[in-house]
Amino acid sequence: MRKKLQEAEYRAKQREELHPEIMNAEEQKANEKGFMYIRRNEKNRARFSPLINENFWCIIQQEYLTNAEKALFVDLLVLVELGTNLIIHPSLDRYCSITDIAALLKRELRSTRGLIHHLIHKGILYELVDPSQIKNYGRVVSERPLYVNPEVSYSGDRNKINMMAARQVASFDRMEKSKVLLPWKLDFRLNDEYARLVEREKRFRRKR
Numbered sequence: 001m002r003k004k005l006q007e008a009e010y011r012a013k014q015r016e017e018l019h020p021e022i023m024n025a026e027e028q029k030a031n032e033k034g035f036m037y038i039r040r041n042e043k044n045r046a047r048f049s050p051l052i053n054e055n056f057w058c059i060i061q062q063e064y065l066t067n068a069e070k071a072l073f074v075d076l077l078v079l080v081e082l083g084t085n086l087i088i089h090p091s092l093d094r095y096c097s098i099t100d101i102a103a104l105l106k107r108e109l110r111s112t113r114g115l116i117h118h119l120i121h122k123g124i125l126y127e128l129v130d131p132s133q134i135k136n137y138g139r140v141v142s143e144r145p146l147y148v149n150p151e152v153s154y155s156g157d158r159n160k161i162n163m164m165a166a167r168q169v170a171s172f173d174r175m176e177k178s179k180v181l182l183p184w185k186l187d188f189r190l191n192d193e194y195a196r197l198v199e200r201e202k203r204f205r206r207k208r
Helices: 002-018 020-032 053-061 067-079 098-104 109-121 131-137 163-171 200-207
Strands: 125-127 146-148 184-187 194-199
Touching: 067 098, 067 109, 067 146, 098 109, 109 125, 125 163, 163 184, 163 194, 184 200, 194 200
Parallel strands: none
Antiparallel strands: 125 146, 184 194
16 A cells, blocks of 8 residues: 555656646746746655644643543654655664554553553554555455554655545544634545645535
8 A cells, every 4th residue: 555655655756747837837826926937956865744733732731642542643654654654664664563653652552552551542543554454355464564554744844745645634533524624624626636725614615
C-alpha cells in the first residue's frame, strides 16, 4: 500500500514535469496580478509535520481527545512520512507496527496499543486496508499501515494531499459524525490528482 501511495505521487510529479506549459500559465497569471512567481530548484529534506492549527484548536476546544491521546498524537508526528502521511520507521524505511511505535517513542506497549485504538476510533489516525486481502481471505490478515488524518496534520503541500488517503478520510469521516466540525476540510473532485484543504464554508457551499 505504501508503494501504491508513492507511485501515485511519482506519476503526478512526472505529469507536471512533462507539461511545463502548465507552470508557464500559472506564472503568467501571477504576473498579471502583480505577483512574482519564484521557482524553487531544490527541496529541503528536513522532515516536518505541521498541525492544521485551526482544526487542532477546534479539537482541543471540544475536548475531543484526552491528554494522553493528545500527547501520543504529537509524539507520532515525528514519524510521519512526507507526501503520504504514513507513520514510518525512520531507520528501517517501512511502516511502523504498534510495537515499533512503542519502542521508538519509549512507551509501554499495552497503553500505546490502547491509545492508538482510540485515535483510530476518533478519526485522528487511519489504517490503510489492502482490498486484495479482503477479496482473497474475507478479512485483513496482516497489520495495517497507519497514517495521520491530513485534516489534522499534513506533511507536505496542503494543496496536493495524497488522494488515496483523502478518499478514505472523506468516506469515513469519524469526526464529522461525532459533531466535531473542523474549520478546514478535504476537498476534491472525481478525477482530481490531489485533494486540498479548503475552508469549511467554501467546501459545503460548492457541494450544495
